[in-house]
Amino acid sequence: MSLYFPTDAECGHHHIFGSVAIRTYAGEKIQLSVVDIPADSCVEWHAHPNEQMGMIVSGQLRFEIGDEVKVLGPGELYFIPGGVRHRAKPVDGPVRALDVFYPIRDEYR
Amino acid sequence: MSLYFPTDAECGHHHIFGSVAIRTYAGEKIQLSVVDIPADSCVEWHAHPNEQMGMIVSGQLRFEIGDEVKVLGPGELYFIPGGVRHRAKPVDGPVRALDVFYPIRDEYR
Numbered sequence: 001m002s003l004y005f006p007t008d009a010e011c012g013h014h015h016i017f018g019s020v021a022i023r024t025y026a027g028e029k030i031q032l033s034v035v036d037i038p039a040d041s042c043v044e045w046h047a048h049p050n051e052q053m054g055m056i057v058s059g060q061l062r063f064e065i066g067d068e069v070k071v072l073g074p075g076e077l078y079f080i081p082g083g084v085r086h087r088a089k090p091v092d093g094p095v096r097a098l099d100v101f102y103p104i105r106d107e108y109r
Numbered sequence: 110m111s112l113y114f115p116t117d118a119e120c121g122h123h124h125i126f127g128s129v130a131i132r133t134y135a136g137e138k139i140q141l142s143v144v145d146i147p148a149d150s151c152v153e154w155h156a157h158p159n160e161q162m163g164m165i166v167s168g169q170l171r172f173e174i175g176d177e178v179k180v181l182g183p184g185e186l187y188f189i190p191g192g193v194r195h196r197a198k199p200v201d202g203p204v205r206a207l208d209v210f211y212p213i214r215d216e217y218r
Contacts, residue, residue: 004174004193006186027162027188030139030211034164034184053136055143055207057166065113075143077115079136084113098164100209102139 033099042089052080059095142208151198161189168204
């Protein structure tokens with residue numbers, strides 16, 4: 001078993017908000033979550049105490065954070081301080097994003 | 110100015126190990142770094158006390174961490190505990206990866 005290169009089987013696999021699929025891996029203090037949002041699905045309004053940052057990998061995502069809204073494409077970044085509510089919906093076609101959490105969300109392991 | 114959607118101008122822009130370009134953004138505790146490695150370039154052996162995790166976005170990267178080595182492709186994850194030396198070299202063509210650091214690396218702001 002590798003210490004540094006997690007296999008798919010060693011990742012956490014969950015569905016959130018219905019059909020949104022996440023693949024997660026926690027290090028010591030930070031946690032990655034590869035998020036796949038089908039075209040007809042969305043991440044509904046929610047908030048958590050954990051800081052969240054991330055980047056769009058593919059697709060176009062309409063992201064609302066607090067009172068702001070922006071359509072993000074590949075390579076664009078976002079920052080969600082702890083406690084700020086947010087939601088996100090694909091604009092046209094599926095979206096993949098990489099989320100990062102601090103501290104680790106145990107329910108996503 | 111957005112609180113949550115950093116523009117390119119608000120990101121840090123640095124070159125490391127010669128021609129490896131990074132675009133960084135720090136939140137409160139974690140820091141993102143979008144890394145673009147040209148085909149003929151590499152990230153040389155180094156180590157830092159910061160925990161590092163990340164994902165390959167595009168391309169194929171031969172990643173050595175400690176005593177392990179693996180060629181990673183898009184969507185594959187890596188985890189580098191603080192203090193573990195590592196290096197990386199594209200296999201064929203340029204590579205983009207998203208790195209995450211905890212705590213924030215001030216020299217990358």
